[in-house]
Amino acid sequence: MKSIIVLSFFIFLAASIFAQEPKTKPKTEAKPKTDTKAKEELKTTEKKATKSFSPDSLFIVVNGDARFIQHRVKKGETVYSITKYYNIETSLLNRHNPSIEKAALAEKQILTIPLHPKALIRSKAKGFKDSSHFKVFYKVLPKETMYGIATGYFGLTVESLQERNKLKTTDLKVSQVLHIGWLPKSGIPDSLNKVPWLTVPLAEENKKLKKKYESAIEKGAVEIKQEGKACWPKDKQMESGNSLYILHSKAKIGSIVRIENPMTERIIYARVAGPLPDTDFARGSIAMIPTTLANLLGVLDSTVFLKIQYSEKK
Numbered sequence: 001m002k003s004i005i006v007l008s009f010f011i012f013l014a015a016s017i018f019a020q021e022p023k024t025k026p027k028t029e030a031k032p033k034t035d036t037k038a039k040e041e042l043k044t045t046e047k048k049a050t051k052s053f054s055p056d057s058l059f060i061v062v063n064g065d066a067r068f069i070q071h072r073v074k075k076g077e078t079v080y081s082i083t084k085y086y087n088i089e090t091s092l093l094n095r096h097n098p099s100i101e102k103a104a105l106a107e108k109q110i111l112t113i114p115l116h117p118k119a120l121i122r123s124k125a126k127g128f129k130d131s132s133h134f135k136v137f138y139k140v141l142p143k144e145t146m147y148g149i150a151t152g153y154f155g156l157t158v159e160s161l162q163e164r165n166k167l168k169t170t171d172l173k174v175s176q177v178l179h180i181g182w183l184p185k186s187g188i189p190d191s192l193n194k195v196p197w198l199t200v201p202l203a204e205e206n207k208k209l210k211k212k213y214e215s216a217i218e219k220g221a222v223e224i225k226q227e228g229k230a231c232w233p234k235d236k237q238m239e240s241g242n243s244l245y246i247l248h249s250k251a252k253i254g255s256i257v258r259i260e261n262p263m264t265e266r267i268i269y270a271r272v273a274g275p276l277p278d279t280d281f282a283r284g285s286i287a288m289i290p291t292t293l294a295n296l297l298g299v300l301d302s303t304v305f306l307k308i309q310y311s312e313k314k
Contacts, residue, residue, distance in 0.1 A: 057137060058070070058134050058135070058136045059138065059139060060115065060136050060180060061138075062138075066114060069086070069112075069113045069115050070112065073106065073110075073111060075107050077105065079093065079100060079105065080217055080218060084214065086187070087187060087189070087192070088113065089260075089267055091260055091307070093113065096111075096113065097111050097112060116188060118192050119183065119192055120154070120182075120183065121183065121184070122154060122181045123181075132185055132186070133182035133184055133185060134182060134184075136179075136181050136182060137177050137180060138177070138180045139175055139177055140177075140178065141174065144172065146170040146171075147170070149172075149178065154180050154181065161178065161180075164179050165178050202244065202292075202296070205244050206269050209244060209256050209269035213257075213258060216256070221311035221312060222311060222314055223310075224250075224309065224311065225309050226286050226308045226310075227286075227307045228306070229286065229303050230286055230289055230303070230304055231282055231288050231289075231302060231303050232290075232291070232294045232299055233288065234302055235302075244292070244293060245270055245271050245272070245273040245290065246272055246293065247272070247276050247277065247289075248275070248276060248286070248310070249275070249286050249287060251272045252272065253275070254271065255311070256269055256270070256272075257272060257287075257309065257310040258309040259287075259306055260306065260308075261297040261299065261307075262305070262307060263304075266296065266297050266298055268293060268296050268297060270293060276288055286308060287308060289306075
């Protein structure tokens with residue numbers, strides 16, 4: 001009887017085992033990535049790439065023959081400190097960034113700044129120190145090639161650009177970031193901004209006056225802006241030799257003014273030698289300029305529209 005029970009048990013157990021089918025998970029096909037997910041992945045990749053750059057990294061953009069730096073405003077920076085570093089006039093900065101004339105600079109704001117063609121350092125000379133320079137990068141645009149960027153934009157060899165960026169091939173991707181060169185932390189040197197229409201003595205005088213003007217602004221002086229008609233008594237031969245001076249309607253004698261001719265885009269600094277004379281010829285003008293200054297500013301007629309700035313202590 002016991003043998004029958006045991007035999008029945010094993011028969012039942014075997015039937016149960018063979019009746020069960022092996023449980024395997026069905027294969028699922030990978031879902032294709034949506035455009036949204038692809039965009040998110042691209043943003044993540046770009047963020048990771050951006051983290052590898054220091055806060056002082058600069059990006060350069062190309063527009064025809066011109067080169068511009070995309071400058072991210074840092075805490076404490078001012079229009080004065082930025083123009084001083086890049087060695088450009090405030091009017092030039094305003095022209096490419098019109099919003100800053102109406103509102104104060106904001107931290108992380110991006111400014112477009114024209115760069116002198118020779119300002120970018122393309123290779124390390126003897127004594128070069130990385131700690132004394134900012135790295136400058138370029139972001140690849142659609143259809144651009146390594147050859148075009150290296151030779152066409154920045155005067156580099158393909159090999160040097162590859163080596164600088166540790167690239168094994170010349171293949172590029174859109175938005176890929178390339179290290180192009182460097183800018184000195186000390187700022188763009190004055191030697192690059194020689195004015196061809198200024199003789200040596202006048203260039204030295206203009207440089208000294210510019211530094212004094214900028215120093216006054218840096219120390220907290222209030223900048224006053226004027227624009228309007230200026231007169232030039234060219235028939236009276238009002239000469240100034242190798243000195244730069246102007247007769248002004250409001251600025252104090254001895255103060256320094258910044259004079260811009262928007263038609264020729266020329267800018268000169270001069271010292272106020274006296275008040276505007278009360279004559280029929282000068283009446284209604286904001287300033288009177290001598291022949292030397294008129295020639296430097298590219299003035300042709302006896303009256304001209306000028307933009308003038310001067311400073312006063314608070």
